[in-house]
Amino acid sequence: MPEGQVLEFSGVTKRFGPVTAVTDLSARVEPGLVTGFLGPNGAGKTTTLRILLGLVRASEGTATIGGVPYAKLATPLQSVGAVLEASSFHPGRTAANHLLVYARAAGIPRARVDEVLGLVGLSDAAGRKVGGFSLGMRQRLGLAYALLGDPGVLVLDEPSNGLDPEGIRWMRGLLRALAAEGRTVLVSSHMLGEVQQTVDALLIIAKGRLVFQGGIEDLAEASDQATVVDAADRAALEAALTAAGHSFEVLRNGLTVRTAEPVEVGAVAQAAGIALSSLQRRGATLEDVFLELVSGERVHVSAGGAVPPPVAAEAAELRPEAQAEIEPEPQPEAEPAPEAEPDAEPPHGGGDEPPAAAASFAVAATGVIDIVLPARDDDHVADRERYHSEGGQR
Numbered sequence: 450m451p452e453g454q455v456l457e458f459s460g461v462t463k464r465f466g467p468v469t470a471v472t473d474l475s476a477r478v479e480p481g482l483v484t485g486f487l488g489p490n491g492a493g494k495t496t497t498l499r500i501l502l503g504l505v506r507a508s509e510g511t512a513t514i515g516g517v518p519y520a521k522l523a524t525p526l527q528s529v530g531a532v533l534e535a536s537s538f539h540p541g542r543t544a545a546n547h548l549l550v551y552a553r554a555a556g557i558p559r560a561r562v563d564e565v566l567g568l569v570g571l572s573d574a575a576g577r578k579v580g581g582f583s584l585g586m587r588q589r590l591g592l593a594y595a596l597l598g599d600p601g602v603l604v605l606d607e608p609s610n611g612l613d614p615e616g617i618r619w620m621r622g623l624l625r626a627l628a629a630e631g632r633t634v635l636v637s638s639h640m641l642g643e644v645q646q647t648v649d650a651l652l653i654i655a656k657g658r659l660v661f662q663g664g665i666e667d668l669a670e671a672s673d674q675a676t677v678v679d680a681a682d683r684a685a686l687e688a689a690l691t692a693a694g695h696s697f698e699v700l701r702n703g704l705t706v707r708t709a710e711p712v713e714v715g716a717v718a719q720a721a722g723i724a725l726s727s728l729q730r731r732g733a734t735l736e737d738v739f740l741e742l743v744s745g746e747r748v749h750v751s752a753g754g755a756v757p758p759p760v761a762a763e764a765a766e767l768r769p770e771a772q773a774e775i776e777p778e779p780q781p782e783a784e785p786a787p788e789a790e791p792d793a794e795p796p797h798g799g800g801d802e803p804p805a806a807a808a809s810f811a812v813a814a815t816g817v818i819d820i821v822l823p824a825r826d827d828d829h830v831a832d833r834e835r836y837h838s839e840g841g842q843r
């Protein structure tokens with residue numbers, strides 16, 4: 450069974466010209482858990498993940514997998530499986546062929562291709578060209594690719610995008626099962642509701658800064674509790690609460706008391722002979738807490754506890770034309786990953802790749818990494834076509 454590894458971000462900052470996409474981010478992601486990496490659009494999630502995968506150079510700080518940068522992993526595909534957004538695939542290639550290219554390059558047996566296609570529910574579509582796949586099917590294929598090397602670490606950017614409700618439930622079960630085997634599973638999303646039932650731990654990022662780090666139960670603790678109480682004789686209730694030293698707010702549905710539990714409020718009313726018409730505890734929902742965190746109204750103690758000053762990313766978001774002035778991020782083909790040693794395999798978003806001389810990259814504006822294989826692969830393709838025509842095709 451592959452071992453999960455600790456992912457560690459230490460003081461990671463990333464500036465794109467005047468835009469600070471990530472600011473001084475330090476966090477740990479533990480094996481054996483599903484960790485949600487949450488934040489609204491533009492918060493810095495993808496940038497952080499790309500730094501972890503060695504695709505983007507951090508301006509400051511380090512990101513490591515089991516203590517080493519991605520570029521220094523001896524067998525990347527067998528160590529880390531990653532899907533950044535909905536990966537783009539060669540439309541004319543079948544799902545099985547797509548995976549076979551990478552399996553061959555990483556020395557993974559063909560049988561594993563069938564296995565992962567089965568794991569993601571694509572066995573029946575193995576021989577179909579990817580160009581005709583729905584977004585949900587592409588997500589599944591991306592996941593199959595990530596699982597190809599049976600890695601101990603999975604890094605998935607918005608994996609539920611495009612999945613139908615049944616697909617989301619399936620994905621949830623799969624991620625939980627992978628974590629239960631001891632793997633490290635890091636999943637980004639911009640919606641708490643989407644991952645709430647899947648994750649054990651959370652990292653929440655807003656405007657490039659970490660605003661929460663902890664268990665999902667810690668997020669629940671961060672929710673404000675209050676007692677909501679009402680009586681037919683509301684004036685008498687107000688007087689009794691005031692006399693007992695409790696402050697309250699008068700709302701349409703009753704009095705909200707933040708300084709006392711329902712049991713205390715009930716006792717005050719009983720002592721004053723007031724019949725209550727309602728008495729309940731009300732807490733902010735996890736979604737409320739999440740929205741407060743990402744809007745900057747609250748920073749949890751796990752992330753420093755202070756409301757941060759605005760960062761440049763915020764200013765740039767308000768001024769979209771500024772994006773045009775920003776120099777494009779260096780693409781892997783133009784500049785090898787920063788941490789890469791001359792003898793190390795250059796990394797990419799999917800976790801592993803054919804040898805450097807054998808592939809070039811296209812990085813779409815969305816961050817999708819497309820790996821274009823060179824002509825020398827034609828015999829491999831022919832091999833694969835033969836394999837399928839000989840019955841390998843499902």
Ligand SMILES: Nc1ncnc2c1ncn2[C@@H]1O[C@H](COP(=O)(O)OP(=O)(O)OP(=O)(O)O)[C@@H](O)[C@H]1O
Nearest residue numbers: 465468470489490491492493494495496762775778
């Ligand atoms: N190559 C780049 N050049 C300039 N700015 C960039 C670049 N990549 C990202 N940014 C900026 O960095 C900030 C964070 O972007 P990032 O894609 O990491 O956010 P995200 O949380 O993944 O968002 P989403 O959920 O929309 O994918 C944004 O302001 C974005 O415009």
